[in-house]
Amino acid sequence: MxxxxxxxxxxxxxxxxxxxxxxxxxxxxxxxxxxxVSAGGPRYTERHRERGKLLARERIELLLDRDAPFLELSPLAAWGTQFHVGASLVTGIGVVEGVECAILAHEPTVKGGTGNPYTVRKFLRLFDIARENNLPLICLVESGGADLPTQSEIFVPGGRQFRDLTQASAAGRPVISLVFGNSTAGGAYVPGMSDYTVMVKEGAKVFLAGPPLVKMATGEESDDESLGGAEMHARTSGLADYLAVDELDAIRIGRQIVAHLNWRKxxxxxxxxxxxxxxxxxxxxxxxxxxxxxxxxxxxxxxxxxxxxxxxxxxxxxxxxxxxxxxxxxxxxxxxxxxxxxxxxxxxxxxxxxxxxxxxxxxxxxxxxxxxxxxxxxxxxxxxxxxxxxxxxxxxxxxxxxxxxxxxxxxxxxxxxxxxxxxxxxxxxxxxxxxxKTAVMGGQQLVGVMSIVARQSAAARGVEFDEAADQALREQVETQIDTEAIAQFMSGKVFDDGxxxxxxxxxxxxxxxxxxxxxxxxxxxxxxxxxxx
CATH class of the missing domain: 3.90.226.10 (2-enoyl-CoA Hydratase; Chain A, domain 1)
Structure with a gap:
């Protein structure tokens, strides 16, 4: 050449x-x-550490091979919206025991790791990438489930995650869940639909309904540990395949699982x-x-x-x-x-x-x-x-x-x-x-087309064209189009991977x-x- x-x-x-x-x-x-990267900020980060927990990105770093790359995906999801930049989730692809894996980690310092509409877009994009490229999937779980005020935008599309997890397993792409904290309601199905599930002793809490909801629904009194604690799931329900003594041990077990997958490209x-x-x-x-x-x-x-x-x-x-x-x-x-x-x-x-x-x-x-x-x-x-x-x-x-x-x-x-x-x-x-920039056309061209059409419409109806109103509308629409075309806006909508x-x-x-x-x-x-x- x-x-x-x-x-x-x-x-x-x-x-x-x-x-x-x-x-x-x-x-x-x-x-x-x-x-x-700042996640929930210093206040919530410090509170999380006081509980003896690692941050989402720290968990990923320890999971990866030493000096291995991590291609973070959709890091600006939810940019320009009411939700935190990153959408309470870290996703990407990294090398674990020599195997390229799709990785998902909830960010518990942002509203307890609860998911909003952009969280759904972000993890569904990761699942698509994992499917198209035949990647094992590792979920680092600590989430309070759906952000309930936005449930109408989450419930229907978000249900696809469970289908995707089971289809991944059926296709021979292992799904591994390391549960560090809460995994409640629909989130309980993430470890439930995984091929391998590791739970941290005295940390993981996995149940379809927590003690308050159980009380309201059935009148039954219960506590977190007996209802959904890691030890109960390891010894009684059988949902946990491995019981880790702490977060570092859970990550070690996760790496061990990947090592015995016998994965080949x-x-x-x-x-x-x-x-x-x-x-x-x-x-x-x-x-x-x-x-x-x-x-x-x-x-x-x-x-x-x-x-x-x-x-x-x-x-x-x-x-x-x-x-x-x-x-x-x-x-x-x-x-x-x-x-x-x-x-x-x-x-x-x-x-x-x-x-x-x-x-x-x-x-x-x-x-x-x-x-x-x-x-x-x-x-x-x-x-x-x-x-x-x-x-x-x-x-x-x-x-x-x-x-x-x-x-x-x-x-x-x-x-x-x-x-x-x-x-x-x-x-x-x-x-x-x-x-x-990404758009149907540039803002200047778009408002020009709108103005021409409006003039033709006024002429066809035999009415005077309002030049002042046209100019005001042109300025407003052009600003909107140019703002919505920029890279951050498109990335915030998860229309690219970063x-x-x-x-x-x-x-x-x-x-x-x-x-x-x-x-x-x-x-x-x-x-x-x-x-x-």
């Missing part, structure tokens, strides 16, 4: 200005992440040299502008992500608004699609569809680097078949069966989001950069490519459906 060159001058004034601006945006995201694994890129990935904040209207060369990104900066570009002279080609990341072969000028024309759409088919023929995962404003519009392009060509690309993305990994580098607007494998199209993982620093992208993609190898990688060969020619 050819080694990509660079035209970037890291000492130039423009580069340094962009870098300073981008690093400021990264600092904003880091401050948001700090809110999630069926995927092909890395097969190419994994030498680092020739060009410095730390230069990315000076290459990618905060203002998504400013263009940048995606090859300057690719040559800082792929092994040895080697890239075999496919159709370089055709459909030049989309870069396609083959490379490897940390030894894993990949096909890459990256937007150049943001707009997808007919040529780019056909080029993408062919490239996706080729990658499926050779069982090669696909990486989508988004910076797309949509498919081109206008009379000339409609007459030349932009709809059917765009549909061809979306068809190929929809029916491709190799793993897809998506990174939003800038804009992800309109049907371009679909063609470049946005969240709705089932990428195994989707991440955003701090400058990214916002990542561009400088971490190679490491994150490399880890994700390792994770997807927990499944065989097989592309679709002859089942793409009808392509409209």
């Amino acid at each position: 050819s080694v990509l060159q660079t035209a970037i001058d890291p000492t130039g004034e423009d580069f340094l200005d962009r870098c300073r601006e981008y690093l400021e945006r990264i600092a904003e995201i880091e401050a948001d992440h700090a809110q999630a 069926p995927g092909p694994g890395p097969s190419m040299p994994d030498d680092p890129p020739v060009h410095d990935i730390n230069e990315l904040p000076g290459i990618v502008p905060i203002d998504i209207k400013q263009p940048f060369d995606p090859l300057e990104v690719i040559n800082r992500l792929v092994d040895g900066s080697r890239f075999d570009e496919f159709k370089p002279l055709y459909g030049t608004s989309l870069v396609t080609g083959w490379a490897s990341i940390e030894g894993h072969p990949v096909g890459i699609l990256a937007n150049s000028r943001g707009i997808l024309f007919s040529e780019e759409s056909q080029k993408a569809a062919q490239f996706i088919q080729l990658c499926n023929q050779i069982d090669t995962p696909l990486i989508f680097l988004q910076n797309v404003t949509g498919f081109m519009v206008g009379k000339e392009y409609e007459q030349n078949g932009i709809i059917k060509h765009g549909a061809m690309m979306i068809n190929a993305v929809s029916n491709s069966t190799v793993p897809h990994l998506t990174v939003n580098m800038g804009a992800s607007y309109g049907a371009g989001n679909y063609g470049m494998c946005g969240r709705a199209y089932g990428p195994r993982f989707v991440f955003s950069w701090p400058n990214s 916002i990542i620093d561009p400088r971490d992208t190679r490491v994150v993609l490399g880890y994700c490519l390792s994770i997807v190898n927990n499944q065989p990688i097989e592309g679709v060969k002859n089942a793409f459906g009808v392509f409209r020619m």
Whole structure:
């Protein structure tokens, strides 16, 4: 493969200005992440420690192999809502006894670990990732169940967790629960539906109804220990498979369980040299502008992500608004699609569809680097078949069966989001950069369309158009759209798997490519459906 060159001058004034601006945006995201890490804050953290308990992230750290990575998912869930950033839950993928495992840990310092609507979105996303990538699941349990004031938004969708747990077991993906504290009501079914359950003596409390509710329902007097204590479940009910003397012992037993799973990856694994890129990935904040209207060369990104900066570009002279080609990341072969000028024309759409088919023929995962404003519009392009060509690309993305990994580098607007494998199209993982925006269209374009339609409607009814009201509405809607398009808002809705620093992208993609190898990688060969020619 050819080694990509660079035209970037890291000492130039423009580069340094962009870098300073981008690093400021990264600092904003880091401050948001700090809110999630702080959990319930000093008061509740100290109270939790006084009870002799570890924090959720401490439990995860002790569970993982020494110096093993942990890919935290959806850390900004519930950002911008009434709920605590992080949604009372820590989720991610980490290595335990050499096995990549999906991990869920309740955050008991935030409202007792109770779940809100964003908690549900967050753990269901983790369950989807675990299923798609064939990962064992470890649940670190200490939760008071549902946040009852929001039960109408939790009860119906949240019930899927129990189905997912049982289906995981049926598929041969072990579910392991380590119960450190309360696991009540619906939460009692988490250890109940696990393959392995470990409970901490004098810490775990697992029951469908606590003593007050039992008193109200049946008149029976009972205490926590006799009703649902760890020792009772280990000696009497049989719900606990292991009785741990303390939290550290529970984590030790959990690691021991994973060690005897005899887990093996069926995927092909890395097969190419994994030498680092020739060009410095730390230069990315000076290459990618905060203002998504400013263009940048995606090859300057690719040559800082792929092994040895080697890239075999496919159709370089055709459909030049989309870069396609083959490379490897940390030894894993990949096909890459990256937007150049943001707009997808007919040529780019056909080029993408062919490239996706080729990658499926050779069982090669696909990486989508988004910076797309949509498919081109206008009379000339409609007459030349932009709809059917765009549909061809979306068809190929929809029916491709190799793993897809998506990174939003800038804009992800309109049907371009679909063609470049946005969240709705089932990428195994989707991440955003701090400058990214996702929406039907930009706020300025959207309010312009609304204004044109309103003017036409007024003219058709023969009434005077209210310019002042139109201007006020334009300002209000544009502000709303631009606010709802930013990376934090999308991540808060769990529409991505997290916002990542561009400088971490190679490491994150490399880890994700390792994770997807927990499944065989097989592309679709002859089942793409009808392509409209």
